[in-house]
Amino acid sequence: MKLPRKKLTASVPTFAMGDIGFLLLIFFVILARAQDDSHIQWQPARLNNIEMAPAPLASVVIDTGSKIYLDGKEISAEELALKLSAVLGDAPAGRRHVFLKVDREAKAAVFEPVIAAVSEAGGDLIHILEPEDKPTQ
Amino acid sequence: MKLKRGKMLVDPPDCATADIAFTLIIFFLVCAAVQPETGMSQALPKTEEKSEKRAQSQNPEVSITPSGIVLNGNPLQLPEFTRRIAIELKSKTREADRIVVVKSAPDTSYPTWIGVSRAIESAGGILTLELESERTIEIK
Numbered sequence: 407m408k409l410p411r412k413k414l415t416a417s418v419p420t421f422a423m424g425d426i427g428f429l430l431l432i433f434f435v436i437l438a439r440a441q442d443d444s445h446i447q448w449q450p451a452r453l454n455n456i457e458m459a460p461a462p463l464a465s466v467v468i469d470t471g472s473k474i475y476l477d478g479k480e481i482s483a484e485e486l487a488l489k490l491s492a493v494l495g496d497a498p499a500g501r502r503h504v505f506l507k508v509d510r511e512a513k514a515a516v517f518e519p520v521i522a523a524v525s526e527a528g529g530d531l532i533h534i535l536e537p538e539d540k541p542t543q
Numbered sequence: 544m545k546l547k548r549g550k551m552l553v554d555p556p557d558c559a560t561a562d563i564a565f566t567l568i569i570f571f572l573v574c575a576a577v578q579p580e581t582g583m584s585q586a587l588p589k590t591e592e593k594s595e596k597r598a599q600s601q602n603p604e605v606s607i608t609p610s611g612i613v614l615n616g617n618p619l620q621l622p623e624f625t626r627r628i629a630i631e632l633k634s635k636t637r638e639a640d641r642i643v644v645v646k647s648a649p650d651t652s653y654p655t656w657i658g659v660s661r662a663i664e665s666a667g668g669i670l671t672l673e674l675e676s677e678r679t680i681e682i683k
Binding site for chain 1: 562566569570573579580581582583584585586587588607647648649650651652653654656657658661672674
């Protein structure tokens, strides 16, 4: 007499699916932040009645040492217009947002050529500022 | 006689505590990093090389120095400048007439510049920068 062999069922454990999904979500959120300039030291200038800024295609920073950065990488003012044009590509006008983060101690000799370069690249300039009523940290 | 039943201690499972803590750290790091930014948008005409021969312009000219602002030759402070530029641009309807030429001293600070630029834009002006270009001439 033959005894029937018990069939083993192989099931994928679904216990940790929630955790895995959550970690993947965070991973892609971090990847989406292509222009990471959080390591650059700068202090924003203050102004009243400022608005929320839309998502940028590029970010230009002038740090406390008057160095210029495009999307976190150091660059000279002369190169900026060309590199910025490449970053902005064929994006339509009105969606070519460029964040300009200028340290409050920066002088016109440094930031004006940068503004001119953004203008030359056809970027929609957005000065990143801090609301005047925000307490000092 | 009644015997008291011993209470059973129930420990919550702690095998996943490290995973939970790690996930929470990443979550709060990401939350801190993606704070929305605030700012002021600015429309600038596309930069062009300007020829030396300049047509007689009726556009207001603003010079910014660390000590003050000069509008068409009159030195002013920011509140007065804001009032005067609004009056100056009020009567101008054509876009070309609303262009305001701004020239800054090299040591002008960014907050001063932003204040002037906000005043011009609030008055309906179109800000244009006049930059000094440097040229090196070799004399043999």
